[in-house]
Amino acid sequence: MEVVTETNRKSTKNIKKSPSPWAIARRKFMKNKLAMISLVFLIIIILTAIIGPLVTKHDIVRVDFMNMSKEPSADHWFGTDTNGRDVFARMLFGARTSLMIGLSAMFFITLIGTIVGSIAGYNGGKIDQLLMRFTDFILNFPFMIFVIVLNTILVGKVSGVWTLIIVISLLSWGGVARIVRSRILAEKENEYILAAKSIGTKPSKIIIKHLLPNVSSTIIVQATLIMAVMIVAESGLSFLGFGVPSDTPSWGNMLAEARDSDVLRNKTWMWVPPATAITLTILSINFIGEGLKDALNPKSRR
């Protein structure tokens, strides 16, 4: 008797539990092989960026005239660059810089974009007009040009990497603001918002507690893609010599060595590792973004 009741209780428990939207999304994401491989790859990159610099014994700052432009060897796995610094060690530190810029820029851009977009979308009318005109204004700046100009002004005033993070964040939140606004505009027409308003909920609470959770899937997907774009922007700017300061190792700074045609032609070990790292990281982030988009979209059947 006892055994039977035990199984009965178990089965009722199983029936009761229906998966939450997040659980469905997670299951869909886990089934997406490409996205999962990318996620594992990205986690490995992040872990090496955190742990790697603690393990390596090479000095990445000191210029070593004895070891300039050495080919890969047991001592220097990826060789040394034109200043005699170990390329492999610089790759590890560079991963730190590039990922940190990507992540922080993603955070700030999503934050500013979400705040502006949700306020504009929720309030409508004059406030919406004003904020959106301002957004258009920001979006009309040619990104690269203004980042370079702003960076030249701020360099030296704010410490190193943060100059770049602030500048690229201030110039790129426009897209997120537009998307969030349009999603909020559609979402606020629902009855539950009317109900919340009619019982006197504060606007800030309606936005944070009711509206944002419902548009969060869009924001998450956007944030992922923005991270990829920002890593590209950072490495592109550093490649030009207008990104992070040249003594801070970043993948873009390392790639900048390839501007010298002798390095590009004969010393491939200096630029192939950062080029590969950037490409693979961007690719994996994009795949994760696509996977998230699929997983969070209730209409997609995959």
Add this chain to the structure above:
Amino acid sequence: MLQYSLRRILGMIPLLLLTSFVVFSLAKLMPGDPFGGEIDPSNTDPQYIEEMREKLGYNDPIHVQYWRWVTDFVQGDFGKSTAHKMDVSKLIAQKIPNTLFLAVVSLVFTYIFSFLMGMYAGRKPYTLGDNLIAGYNYLALAIPSFVAGIVAIYFFSFQLGLFPFSGSVKVGLEPGTWEYYQSRFHHVLLPALVLGLMGTASYTQFLRNDIIENSRKDFVRTARAKGTKESKIYNKHILRNSIIPLVTFLGFDIATLIGGAVITETIFTYPGIGQLFLESVNSRDYAVMMTITMLLSFLTLFGNLVADLLYGIVDPRIRLD
């Protein structure tokens, strides 16, 4: 339509004024004197420097200086380049044909390749070829243009020796001769191919999806029922409908290509606007820097305007007011 266009063009004026204000403030914030280059650096006599500053109007109140710059700018007087010792307008006129040439050739490549790929993928969706095309576009989207440029130079210029790796024309050729134009085209080919092939993703994806969507519509069924050849249905009936919306991408491309010129021209050491801009920032050549920034802002605005207007022309169902 005309009224809308006029209103949009007039709407650009306040935006341009605001931009000019931002550009001017930024130039003022830059380290060093914006007009310092016109003062003879070998003469360190404080009185001389003060005199020159007075003469160049550097001691005037900010708003007077701004107004002078804007009015000169509107009249086509962009100031003098301190590094090149010549008028900025002449300097830019020298460089901009290179940038535009590169932009146009790379756009042509983008159109050709994305057109072919999009047509194939749209006609045979979910096949091996379609997946390969999708995979290629994924890669092209993920690889930053400067990485692609470096790799292309390494393989095609250095390993295979097919293309020159710097400059816009071979030194010592007489302008106007056949060899001159040939050499220019040869120099622009590699950067244009790289840029063109990297930019196909959005076009291909759009064309593919639009063709698939259109192929399920009634007019296609009618055409099939009448016994029209499959190739004719795809190449004539569907393509005509699918290709029109692509026109709107052109506006955005103008802005991206010209803005992206900074990176491309650095990799290929191609003498254009982008290279001139970096050079002017490095040498604190403010007149050049401000003019290029204004020019590119204007082109971005213009590109967006073109995109919006084309959108209305192409799809009359879209209400423009």
